[in-house]
Amino acid sequence: MDPQTVIPNLLTIAWLLPLASFVIIWIAYSLPQLFGSRASYAIQPYGAYLAVGTIGLAFVLSAVTLLGFWLPTYPLSSHGHAEHGEHHKHEPSGHDKAGHDAGGNENHDSSDDSSAHLLPSHSTSSPFRWASETTASATATHHDAASAERPHNNTPPPSISGNWYTLAKCGDLEITLGYYIDALTVTMFCMVTLIATCVHVYALGYMHDELQEFTDPEVTTHDGKKLKRPGRFHRFFQYLSLFSFSMLGIVLAGNLAMMFVFWELVGICSYFLIGFYTERKSASTAANKAFIVNRVGDFGMLVGLMALWSTLGTFAFGDITREDGTVEPGIFSQLHTKENHYHLEPSPGMIQWAARDKIKEVVLEKGGAAIPATIEELRHDPNHQYGHWLLLIAGLGLFCGCVGKSAQFPLHVWLPDAMEGPTPVSALVHSATMVAAGVYLVGRAYPIFIPEVLLVIAVVGSITLFLAATIALTATDIKRVLAYSTISQLGYMMLGLGLGGFVAGLFHLITHAFFKGLLFLGSGSVIHAVHTNEMTEMGGLRKKMPITAYTMLIGCFAIIGAGLPIVHLGYFGLSGFFSKDAIIEQSFSHMTRNEAPWLWLLFLLPVVGALMTAFYMFRLWFMTFAGQPRDQHRFDHAHESPRVMTVPLIILAIFAIGVAWEIPGINLSVPKLLEQARPIGTLATVEGNLMSELVIPTEHDSHAFEIRLPAGLMASGMAAVGLLLAALLYLWRVVDPAKVRHNLLVRPLYALLWHKWWFDELYDLVFVKPTLWIGRFVAGFDRSVIDSILHACTWICRAMSVIVDVVGDRTLIDRTVDGIASYTWRGGLSLRRVQTGRLRQYIMFLVVGTIILFMIATIWRAAVAG
């Protein structure tokens, strides 16, 4: 079995299974509903079991792909970045210079790899070796001098890409369904399917109310009663299946056009699921809000797609081998060519477009054959950065889509409102997977981003993480706290990616998915038990629901990054510890390399954010599970959730603890997988072209001892301080939070946070209200001016037609037709007399007629012819 064909086939089956489940549920349950026959509550669970089974099978297939085919074919390097290329089929382009090869290895040794510090049993001497040597950046400088080439991963990551089906072909534009599979794809497949399976199983229990006539407590009908409606159990699973299919489609997509299609599909699934309680006004508005806000980002994404396609001529990520054997270069290999030593450089098409005036002159002077040489000449023109602006537009455009989907500032407003959906949806769609699609796209399109775009990503990410964390401090709705926490963590991922930490950002994406899925499912379990979202009505629940409480405690520890940074003895920590530290290390490394003081904020904000994260997460836990019950009635009715809901919690808790660890024996860990997926040419310290003072440090540097130690200590210290503060306020009640709230100094700040920085009000004032005003004005204009013009036109038309009717139709045409008819009638009446019915008379007519004919013929001959 050739892994090159088996891997895509397995993943494709895993991808299509949820679609099959969606289609079957739709045909069997929802389609008959159109004709008025509703599936009985007795058979609705079978649809749900089908959905659970397919997603579970998809997970099994993904795991088999990873363990059974991917790892044996492309083994992870046991140490060192970017050495995976040796196993790759495109190898010949790799180590073209022996000297460079040696230099690269030396560089690898000196800075070692990211996975090393994740190993609890790692050699204890290595930190000191790092400390004793020069920093990696210094080595890089030395290396520059030696071989005139910056350190670089110059072998492409192992990947399998191809097309299944061409949807449309218009001229050069080709829209295909294809796949691009690398370690990131496979990792994401396992993560998404695993979490989706847990959520599906959990939803079997959580959505149980939908298996009977459902009384919606939040909707009052006009006669004052609570709304009763038929349960929609199967429909929920139908949408979950469609969502899983779409999400896997994004992950598997081989080109940006296909990714955009599935991008929109997850958007619409999110819309359906937020508005699942469609009778609630708040749910339907939240669904609309999510959908519309996402459109804003998608517009930017379309601009990015246009900029890329019009200058590169392809949407495909990887190289596509055609049936006739020709290899069509994808986006990645066009932007990182071997001629440019795999650095990110504008493609010839971009330069040609950017410098079209100059090239026109050259063509007029020397003819068309001189174009390629001119382009190469213009590429090295130090005064103009030809083509870099196009890369900036393309990168910013793509990032716009990510801002919308991943709820980054300033489009973060939709995600908290999306909590109107059922809690399993919040867990799966709005924290673990879909909103992570934006981060995934940044990771997938990482080779496209020039340093300036990365800076924008980092700035947006840091603003987002700070803003959302502050809002989470005061929110009292348990799901909203988690929603703002999600936004904040997504900000961390963006920050990590934007500062050059490809592995750091995506690593946090994976670990966050597990612990945030866990936290959301736990909060759902709480809501299921006490029937309210307000933490002010909870308290003391850990006695009633221990499994939920302690799994959520694990989630809280994971998200704040609890761990023991004992460098001499190795490390121990929950998953968030490794990934969040990686991001903070990267930002510290970034700060040390940049002079501009305002860039230091990119380090300060995540560190302060770490404090706030610890504070609001433990505030949540203490308010919900610790202390005395605040609402005795609700407390009395609380109960631990059924096993179908707690088992997914336990599974997710296990992963929240250990997903960052290396699996002993088979040399497998998430960061190593991600390291294998690192795109070609992105492991280097790069300097901005448009902003020359900007330096994006290589991820190697952040693992240096003098960066890791202070960064790790600061992050852990901040988290500890936050935890302590939360405990002081909410556990030991040294200070009453209500008193703090009413403190004169704190009150305006509290109002600011309580109203979510007035973003909703601001957007309402700036965008929604003016739109409504314009709408009203246009409607009035329509009614008064355009309608009256139309009415006048119709009146004239009507008058004209009356004239035509009277004159033309009734007199001319009708009279003619009537005349013909009456003449025919009268002719018939007179001719009927000839028809006597007498045989002998007919014969007489015949004879006489013949004689008359003969006479006419004779006379004719005599008179004319004769």
Add this chain to the structure above:
Amino acid sequence: MITLPLANFLAQPVGVSQFVIVGAIMFTCGAVCMATKRNALGILMGIELVLNGANINFIAFGSPYLRSDAGSLGMDGQLMSLFVIVLAAAEAAVALAIALNFYNNFNSIDVDRANQLKG
């Protein structure tokens, strides 16, 4: 001097025109018979005369002897008249059947009473 048509008709040897004249007379007699008789059988007889008058014309125009063209063996006219005879027999059978039915319905074979199809 005005030469009337057929003026020296009797002075010529027997040829096509004599036959044609006989045919014309038979045709005329048949036609007059059809137009005057009220008896359906009489009309049938008139029809026979008309058909045979036409037959004579066929024979006359088709005969190689009469056309002084003895070298060839044209049989077109004779064949055509044979067809006419066969058709006449069939037609007589049908007509007699009509006449019988007519008699059954009207107790008469006076064709003047059959005027129900008048306009």
